[in-house]
Amino acid sequence: MTNTNEDLIPKAIGQAELIMDKNTIEWFYKIFDPIPVSMILVDEETNIMMINNEFCRFLEVTKEEAIGKKVEEINPNSRFPLVMKTKKSEIAWKHTFANGHTAIVHRIPILNNEGEVLYGFGMVLFDNMEEFQNIIVKNKLLQTEIKHYKQVLQKIQGAYYSWDNIIGRSRKTAQAKEFGKKASKTGSTVLITGESGTGKxxxxxxxxxxxxxxxxxxxxxxxxxxxxDLLESELFGYEEGAFTGAKKGGKVGKFEFAEGGSIFLDEIGDMPLKMQVKLLRVLQEKEIERIGAANPIKIDVRIIAATNKNLKELVEKGEFREDLYYRLNVMTIEVPPLRERLEDIEALTKSLLEKLSSKLGIYVDGIDKDALDILKTYSWPGNVRELENVLERAMNLGEEGKILSMHLPGYITKKEAHIKSNVIHRQLSEIIEEVERETIIRYIKDTKGNKLKTAKLLGISRSSLYDKMERYNITV
Incomplete structure (x- = not known):
């Protein structure tokens, strides 16, 4: 005849040296027997005081066989003796039992106020390793989904680049990033300066x-x-009927869309003087006024501005307001041009090749050392943007495999060729390309970036000039 829990209690109490009474053990069984999780309680000598039905089924023993015996008699692989000796819990341990079953278990020593071991409590978290693996996989999928939705949220909000996307360990890059991180902790206006294509x-x-x-x-x-003439309505919006052609219901401006967040004003040096006055008011009064509105609107927006122009020189020429310049020039970050951080070329090239491989669907197994050395000798007037264009061109020419020096454009390789030999053997087309590129750059500098004047001086159309500038990676 099978003994009841009540029949086993005296045996358990005897092992516990009456530390627990009959009612306590009875209470334990009432709580733990219905729970479909394997649980066990041992005394300080690892004698089994309580084991629930689920654990008996798992170990393939009866309660009569287990109660009162040392746990290592029932399961020779038990680590309870070590846990009781070290007084340290083992949480979520993978354990293989004597019957061959593998599970994830807890073993927890229960101490008194003096730090002496009274009992040991154990439970099986997962007695099915396949189920455990499925949970891990599901958790990883959940983490992936969370990461994905964070990225989607970032794209919706507009900002999806972080410091990790700014590649380079050169001293100047590190200084710019460090100052940028400090600026991010404040609420102050930020002015980012640097040449076109540097990554402002x-x-x-x-x-x-x-x-x-x-x-x-x-x-x-x-x-x-x-x-x-459209910039004001774009930034500040307008009321219905503000002017002929105004949309019904008016229009919300970019500043209102940015409420609570940040607005990035790129190429701030190109902002007309009329608009500079209005922007100054935004910085001073923290309010905007829609075109045609009777009352201003209070806003909470942080301004981050960027320019590839020397604002101080523009101030001296009367092309940029001095008071606005000082309002913007609170936290200034200067992004170094690529020619001043050539030691970053290798890391940038690796990162850009990965990006372009995904974009173009072309697998490239790195870049040849000679080709990389050539990239490190070039001055990069178009900065990182030009480097990306050069690598994309090289990938398309080389298709799959390594990028070689022969895949780089002639205007870059010619400098390296000159270093290696006093005699330069190049095709006529390369010489023409070089002369054409250098001529366009010189004319653009002479006209201070005025593309219409440049095109007229060169005797070509404006669209032809744009095509050639794109072809030769010329940026202004």
Whole structure:
């Protein structure tokens, strides 16, 4: 006849030296027997005081066979003796029992106020390793989904680059990043300066993403790309009926869209003087006024501005307001040109090749050392943007495999050729390309970036000039 839990209690109490009474053990069984999780309680000598039905089934023993015996008699592989000796819990341990079953278990010593071991409590978390593996996989999938939705949220809010996207360990790059990180911790206006193609926008994204406004909108506006007469309505919006052709219901401006977050004003040096006055008011009064509105609107927006121009020189020429310049020039970050951090070329090339491989669907197994050395000797007037264009061209020419020096454009390789030999053997087409490129660059500098004047001086159309500038990676 099978003994009841009540029949086993005296045996358990005897092993516990009456530390627990009959009612306590009875209470334990009432709680733990219905639970479909394997549990066990042992005394300080590892004698089994309580084992529930689920654990008996798992170990393939009866309670009569288990109660009162040392746990290592029932399971020779038990680590309870070590746990009781060290007084240290073993949480979520993988354990193989004597019957061959593998499970994830807890073993916890229970101590009194003096730190002496009274009991040991054990439970099986997962007695099915396949189930455990499935949970791990599901958890990884959940983490992946969370990461994905975070990225989607970042894209919706507008900022999706972080400091990790700014590649390079050179001293100048490190200094710019360090200053940018400090700027992100404040609420001050930030001015990012640097040549075209250096990655000023990446810094703006990263500053926003590490600021207290990171979960709020990040709105981008290129002040040089929007016609001057439309810039005001684009930034501040307008009321219904403000002017002929105004939309019914009016329009919300970029500043209102950026409420609580940051607005990135790229090419701030191209902003007309009329708009500079209005921007100054935004910085001073923290309010905007829609076109045609009777009352101003209070806003909470952080301004991050960027320019490839020397604002101080523009101030001296009367082309940029001095008071606005000092309002913007609170936290200034200078992004170094690529020619001043050539030691970053290798890391940048690796990162860009990975990016372009995904974009073009072309697998490239790195870059040849000679080709990399050539990239390190070039001055890169177009900076990182030019490097990316050169690598994309090389990938398309080389298709799959390594990028070789022969895949690089002639205007880059010619400098290396000159270093290696006093005699340069090049094809006529390469010489023509070189002369054409250098001529366009010189004329653009002479006209201070005025493309219409440049095209007229060269005797070509403006569209032809744009095509050639794109072909030769010329940026202004």
């Amino acid at each position: 926008e990446l810094f703006a994204h990263a500053i926003h993403n590490e600021s207290r406004r990171s979960h709020q909108p990040f709105i981008k506006v290129n002040c040089g790309a929007i016609p001057h």
